[in-house]
Amino acid sequence: MPNDFDTPIERRGTGSNKWSRHPADVLPLWVADLDFAVAPAIVAAMQERLRHPVFGYAAAGQRLRERVVLHCAARYGWSIAAEDVVFLPGVEPGFNMALKALARPGDGVVVNTPVYRPILEAPGHWNLRRVDLPLTLDGCGQPGIDADALDAALAQAAVYLLCNPHNPTGKVFRRDELVALAQACARHDTWIVSDEIHCDLTFDGRDHVPIASLDAEVARRTVTLMAASKTYNIAGLKTAFAIVPDADLRRRFEASRLGMVDSVNLFGLVATEAALEHGEAWRADLIAYLAANRDHLHDRLHTRLPGVRTTRPEATFLAWLDCSQMDLRPDPQSFFVDRARVALSAGSEFGDTHRSWVRLNFGCPRATLDDAIERMAAALDDR
Numbered sequence: 001m002p003n004d005f006d007t008p009i010e011r012r013g014t015g016s017n018k019w020s021r022h023p024a025d026v027l028p029l030w031v032a033d034l035d036f037a038v039a040p041a042i043v044a045a046m047q048e049r050l051r052h053p054v055f056g057y058a059a060a061g062q063r064l065r066e067r068v069v070l071h072c073a074a075r076y077g078w079s080i081a082a083e084d085v086v087f088l089p090g091v092e093p094g095f096n097m098a099l100k101a102l103a104r105p106g107d108g109v110v111v112n113t114p115v116y117r118p119i120l121e122a123p124g125h126w127n128l129r130r131v132d133l134p135l136t137l138d139g140c141g142q143p144g145i146d147a148d149a150l151d152a153a154l155a156q157a158a159v160y161l162l163c164n165p166h167n168p169t170g171k172v173f174r175r176d177e178l179v180a181l182a183q184a185c186a187r188h189d190t191w192i193v194s195d196e197i198h199c200d201l202t203f204d205g206r207d208h209v210p211i212a213s214l215d216a217e218v219a220r221r222t223v224t225l226m227a228a229s230k231t232y233n234i235a236g237l238k239t240a241f242a243i244v245p246d247a248d249l250r251r252r253f254e255a256s257r258l259g260m261v262d263s264v265n266l267f268g269l270v271a272t273e274a275a276l277e278h279g280e281a282w283r284a285d286l287i288a289y290l291a292a293n294r295d296h297l298h299d300r301l302h303t304r305l306p307g308v309r310t311t312r313p314e315a316t317f318l319a320w321l322d323c324s325q326m327d328l329r330p331d332p333q334s335f336f337v338d339r340a341r342v343a344l345s346a347g348s349e350f351g352d353t354h355r356s357w358v359r360l361n362f363g364c365p366r367a368t369l370d371d372a373i374e375r376m377a378a379a380l381d382d383r
Contacts (some may be wrong), residue, residue, distance in 0.1 A: 114350035169312020239268025317363035
């Protein structure tokens with residue numbers, strides 16, 4: 001039986017951050033949190049674990065580690081060992097741990113802008129210099145990286161903090177692009193920390209390529225961060241993992257927990273294992289639904305909000321909308337939440353030069369998405 005992503009699920013009153021941030025009449029399409037019921041296999045696994053009445057501190061078992069190994073081999077053709085996997089309570093703690101481990105105060109950290117706000121803020125937590133490397137846009141509006149600008153940025157940096165698939169643009173870096181990035185990092189002896197949390201949410205037959213899977217030399221200098229959380233809608237269970245093939249680098253990484261990055265949630269480990277072992281059919285249905293939502297949103301924006309420019313994201317469930325032609329005051333995010341009662345993520349969260357942009361989460365039932373589009377269109381018509 002196909003999974004039902006069309007039926008809205010009432011989330012108010014459940015402790016949902018997404019649905020409690022704004023008043024009840026506001027549709028929340030901001031934070032990267034799906035509005036869908038999780039895969040039945042995950043629910044079943046958690047219910048089975050609940051039969052045991054003790055919920056003490058948890059440790060990832062060998063079975064889960066081997067499941068990650070099998071997942072990487074099957075999905076990405078990437079051969080790793082069970083001991084390469086380090087479990088964490090989130091990807092964000094992971095890239096902060098990595099920056100602490102690999103850079104000294106005053107060192108530079110390259111980030112591609114616009115980008116997810118915790119990535120923008122991470123270098124500042126450790127007295128590091130953020131080196132912005134803006135994504136370029138080709139004639140079709142697709143993001144890319146200029147080779148000369150990349151070399152200039154890496155000359156100032158100890159670490160490249162990569163986000164792939166990219167948040168907020170939804171870009172999936174191609175293998176040839178990743179090879180060029182990795183070669184540039186090797187020339188400048190730069191570490192790579194790669195946030196790949198959206199790696200299993202690619203569209204149109206695209207394959208995600210972990211940058212560390214390119215070859216052993218790239219893997220030696222790379223910390224890769226992944227999770228089942230975005231794909232399988234289990235972010236509240238606070239579980240992620242790093243893949244660090246180099247033993248010395250892994251020891252440095254582990255040592256940077258510094259009493260701040262604790263053990264992993266018991267139920268997050270259970271849910272992650274169930275997702276990787278039994279969740280593929282559900283994921284395939286999800287990808288098909290999200291791709292249809294993406295295309296529906298793109299077409300509806302063209303007809304109902306023609307002043308808003310966007311491209312179809314290659315991954316994630318996030319659309320990056322350029323509202324610069326609309327002159328929305330005081331800014332697009334405020335305009336849409338105040339006038340349309342639709343909450344989007346403000347472009348300024350992804351970099352100071354993107355205040356005329358907003359990020360929209362289309363990981364919701366189609367009816368919710370249509371309601372949001374009509375509200376936004378009506379607000380623009382009433383200006």
